[in-house]
Amino acid sequence: MFCRNQTSRATVARGSAVEMEVRRGHFRLSVFEDSAQDSEVQKQIDMEVRVREGACRLLAACSQREQALEASKSLLTCNSRILALMSQLQRMKEAQALQRTGRRSSAGGSLDERKPCTGKVAISDIRIPLMWKDSEYFKNKGELHRWAVFCLLTVGREIYDTDLVMVDRTHTDICFEETLIFADVSPGFELRLELYSCYMDEEFSLAQAPRRLARLSGSLGRSSGKRLRAALESATACGLNGSTDRETDTDRAGSPGGSPIHAPALGPKYHLLAHTCLTLSHVQNSFRTHDLTISGTEDSSFWLPLYGSVCCRLVAQPNCMTLQVMSGKLKVQQPEDCPESWSEVYGVLKGTGLICYHRQEDVETSEEPAFTIPINKETRIRATEKDPVLNTQSILITNQWVHGESTHMLVTHTHPDTHSWMEAFWQHFYDMSQWKQCCDELMKIEVPSPRKQVSLPLKQGSLYHDMVPPSGTHSKDSVLPQSSPVSAEIQTLLSSYYNDRY
Secondary structure, eight states, rough: EEEEOOOOOOEOOOSHHHHHHHHHSSSOOOGOOOOOOHHHHHHHHHHHHHHHHHHHHHHHOOOOOHHHHHHHHHHHHHHHHHHHHHHHHHHHHHHHHHHTTTTOOTSSTTTTTOOOOOOEEEEEEEEEBOOHHHHHHTTTOOOOEEEEEEEEEHHHEEEEEEEEEEEEETTTTTEEEEEEEEEOOTTTEEEEEEEEETTTTTTOOOOOOHHHHHHHHSSOHHHHHHHHHHHHHHHHHHHGGGGGGGOHHHHHHTTTTOOOOOOSSSSSSOEEEEEEEOOOGOOOOSEEEEEEOOOOTSSSSSSOBBSSSSEEEEEEEHHHHHHHHHEEEEEEEEETTTTTOOOEEEEEEEEEEEEESSSSSHHHOOOSSSSEOOHHHOOOOEEEOOOOTTOOEEEEEEETTEEEEEEEEOSSSSHHHHHHHHHHHHHHHHHHHHHGGGTTTOOOOOOOOOOOOOOOOOSSHHHHHHHHHOOOOTTTTTOOOOTTTHHHHHHHHHHHHHHHHH
16 A cells, blocks of 8 residues: 655555565566656646636736737637647556556666757747738728737647737738747657638637626616526626637647637637647748648638748757767877877866866856867767777767868766766757757857836736836825725735736
8 A cells, every 4th residue: 555755655565465566576666656847847737727717817807909819819829828738637647557467667768868968949930921802902992901810839748829910901910029949859859830810800718708798787677687697697607618628639639610729618719720730840040931731711800811931940959069978087198199199178068069168167167278179060079999008088079071080089087087078978969869950060049038018008918907007106105096896805816917927
């Protein structure tokens, strides 16, 4: 029988059958423990559930169209995060179950099985061109309709959304200026970009509608008013709880004109308009165009005349290009040196070179290195036989050039150091082979600026920002309007929601 103490560490009852299996080596005790990764995912799910509850109440309290659009967008994003986290947790539990039943033995894998390093993937400057009819764009005929659009970007369990953009026929492109960075990504990543749209001129219920209907129910008489109020309360509850439905593959694919995913009964409804999937092959240190799969049809209210492509800058920074892979003291003989000439250096294997400094302190003070030995996919590394006289083993680094080749010879202080350096070189070459063009040169990622919370125009702001002025702008007589429909409890909830969200 299992019991768990306060540190959530599993123990096995003494004398039990499970303990005997552990003693025989058929099981490891670690498979019965909650891993730190499991606990971290569960904490993230709990936080997203709390944020989702805040978004539901925020949506129910909204009285303006712009506020409802932002709240509904936050609700959709939060639901997507919860689904992604739950899917990952399920996969982790299934892997633990397989390990527990002995299907995946720890001794069954290859000792030389390598895993590539992870890295950062950033997408920025998203542009989605529009293709209006001549009569709409050039002749400016017909009614001026507006749509609210945003992008949802997903890599594994990391999900980010862009700011909301209002689009009409005066726009030739849908532009998203943010730089979104995904951390700890493997080279086999799939970045799914989804474009959601909501027709602005479409009527949808806001928080004022229940209050207006409640006042109307008072004029219908006691019995009729009770029935109307009961139906109204039931509809409001469905509006808050209906958005908890889990997303299916059919919902994600989005049938033309179909129901939007995560659509609450109250407030605006976003529909999947187009999507695409970007992988490592699409990474390039420049602006590129990618195909979009359009989900909607022209008959749909949320439809926009997309050109069928998306332009963006997708770059990646593998950890092997930005972090130290290996470092230590070395003796180096350069190609132009005589056989008796050796340089004592402190070597750092990072990116496309073995950087050699005079001293270890020069690394911390960012001093110029003494020299750098190029390391790329064409570099050849081999270890020589152990010298019986000097009792040392050398590492030869050979690079091919147009007019020939050059070889550097490295010597470490001990045999284990030589083995560690060789292992680091092989791992580095494996990482470069998996990340491919991302290791040709270090791609630059622009660090995004923090989102502004209070300096937005009134129509682009949030309900919380409308109600709570910035600190330092209060006067002694400044109070919230007495006719404000939002209670102090909701104001506190909104404050905690935006603190968690940003």
